[in-house]
Amino acid sequence: MLKIVHILFLIFEYLGLPFSMKKISCMFNSLSGIIKMMSLSILCLNILCVECFERILKENYSVESPLPSSSHEFKHIVLRILLSILFGVLTGILCSLVFVWFVRCFVRYINRTPILKGAVVFSPKISPKTLQPALANETDVLGSSPNGKYYKIVLENGLNIAVKRLEPFKDESPSMKSKSAKRRIQQDLEMLSRLRHRNLMSLRAYIRESNRFSLVFDYMPCGSLEDVMREVWGNQRKLSWEVRLRIAVGIVKGLQYLHLSCNPRILHCNLKPTNVMLDNDFEPRLADCGLAKIMNKFGRVGSEYSAPEAFQNCRYTDKSDIFSFGVILSMLLTSRDPADPFFEEASNGGSLGQWLRQMQQNGESRQALDSCMLGEEMEEDEMLMAVRIAVVCVSDLPADRPSSDELVSMLTQLNSF
Numbered sequence: 001m002l003k004i005v006h007i008l009f010l011i012f013e014y015l016g017l018p019f020s021m022k023k024i025s026c027m028f029n030s031l032s033g034i035i036k037m038m039s040l041s042i043l044c045l046n047i048l049c050v051e052c053f054e055r056i057l058k059e060n061y062s063v064e065s066p067l068p069s070s071s072h073e074f075k076h077i078v079l080r081i082l083l084s085i086l087f088g089v090l091t092g093i094l095c096s097l098v099f100v101w102f103v104r105c106f107v108r109y110i111n112r113t114p115i116l117k118g119a120v121v122f123s124p125k126i127s128p129k130t131l132q133p134a135l136a137n138e139t140d141v142l143g144s145s146p147n148g149k150y151y152k153i154v155l156e157n158g159l160n161i162a163v164k165r166l167e168p169f170k171d172e173s174p175s176m177k178s179k180s181a182k183r184r185i186q187q188d189l190e191m192l193s194r195l196r197h198r199n200l201m202s203l204r205a206y207i208r209e210s211n212r213f214s215l216v217f218d219y220m221p222c223g224s225l226e227d228v229m230r231e232v233w234g235n236q237r238k239l240s241w242e243v244r245l246r247i248a249v250g251i252v253k254g255l256q257y258l259h260l261s262c263n264p265r266i267l268h269c270n271l272k273p274t275n276v277m278l279d280n281d282f283e284p285r286l287a288d289c290g291l292a293k294i295m296n297k298f299g300r301v302g303s304e305y306s307a308p309e310a311f312q313n314c315r316y317t318d319k320s321d322i323f324s325f326g327v328i329l330s331m332l333l334t335s336r337d338p339a340d341p342f343f344e345e346a347s348n349g350g351s352l353g354q355w356l357r358q359m360q361q362n363g364e365s366r367q368a369l370d371s372c373m374l375g376e377e378m379e380e381d382e383m384l385m386a387v388r389i390a391v392v393c394v395s396d397l398p399a400d401r402p403s404s405d406e407l408v409s410m411l412t413q414l415n416s417f
């Protein structure tokens with residue numbers, strides 16, 4: 001049987017099918033050796049068992065009730081046959097179980113994701129040959145964090161890409177360095193590359209080097225929400241309520257897709273303005289979706305946008321993403337930086353969310369809004385309603401926060417309240 005399979009694989013190789021013949025033949029040789037050894041030992045065990053049982057029964061039989069020799073011989077043969085059938089059946093079951101186990105291992109071995117070296121490209125616009133050498137020109141740093149750096153790179157065909165070079169695994173536990181961990185990361189990245197939504201950044205390619213991964217995304221000339229808000233804080237840019245609401249609705253639609261349409265569902269785990277890219281029409285696209293979890297960095301560093309349960313107890317749910325969204329919505333409404341030391345010093349709370357809640361409870365929501373957006377009565381009503389939504393999103397208890405689905409309908413129907 002094994003020889004037949006061996007010949008089949010030789011034919012596969014001759015036909016150019018994607019099997020590594022060396023690996024397979026090596027595996028089959030060891031597999032056949034193991035099966036042969038096992039069959040031999042089971043056969044010996046079988047014979048030994050039959051002999052032992054026979055001897056024990058013979059001894060008891062001869063002591064207690066001696067019988068005439070012809071009937072004794074007949075019973076002896078019957079006993080032998082019965083014992084042989086019994087042990088034959090047992091051996092058959094045992095061998096089938098072992099065989100099934102080997103087949104399962106074999107199927108798993110064949111199906112496992114190969115550890116890939118070099119670039120894995122999901123976009124027809126990027127050629128693997130030009131991508132790897134382009135990575136050497138990493139001079140234009142877009143952003144930097146303890147997790148890695150973002151670079152802007154121009155490919156030979158003139159295409160601009162943003163490459164996130166994740167930090168090497170050197171400080172990680174041995175489990176992160178292992179082949180299975182890298183294989184798991186590869187599988188997760190391939191799953192991320194399949195995400196398609198207008199409010200998500202698509203992963204265009206990834207490159208696995210010996211001790212790190214680099215991820216390739218489209219370059220967004222407008223940068224992130226953080227970049228735009230810095231201009232607002234520096235009075236270099238004005239952002240209307242209409243644009244801010246579009247950004248908020250887009251973020252929530254991205255979350256709704258991740259939380260409810262993906263299978264398995266994906267939690268962003270690191271939602272903040274630096275991870276919200278904006279296109280020319282200020283349509284937001286979420287970046288680094290689920291990356292913190294994939295890279296095992298989740299919950300390690302808390303930011304102003306992290307839900308209390310996430311950085312205190314490392315308990316992350318979809319409602320933790322909603323909390324982060326609540327802080328972003330608060331920022332959009334008030335044009336205040338959540339990292340402003342003012343909030344820590346304020347007697348009524350230690351965060352933008354708590355400050356906004358306090359203002360709302362005191363009936364001072366209007367004073368909390370960015371004065372640049374005030375003027376139109378209808379818009380003001382929408383903003384005051386949005387303050388309520390932001391406050392409920394930053395509730396301390398996850399159960400009190402709305403789901404992304406509920407938020408989409410709340411925000412899209414703001415003007416009908």
Ligand SMILES: Nc1ncnc2c1ncn2[C@@H]1O[C@H](COP(=O)(O)OP(=O)(O)OP(=O)(O)O)[C@@H](O)[C@H]1O
Binds near residue numbers: 144145220221227
């Ligand atoms: N695709 C992109 N196009 C243009 N600029 C980008 C792109 N991706 C990231 N950036 C820039 O990089 C910045 C974010 O850098 P980075 O992700 O390293 O910081 P971070 O979000 O604080 O880190 P981390 O996500 O690891 O916590 C953004 O604010 C933006 O300016």
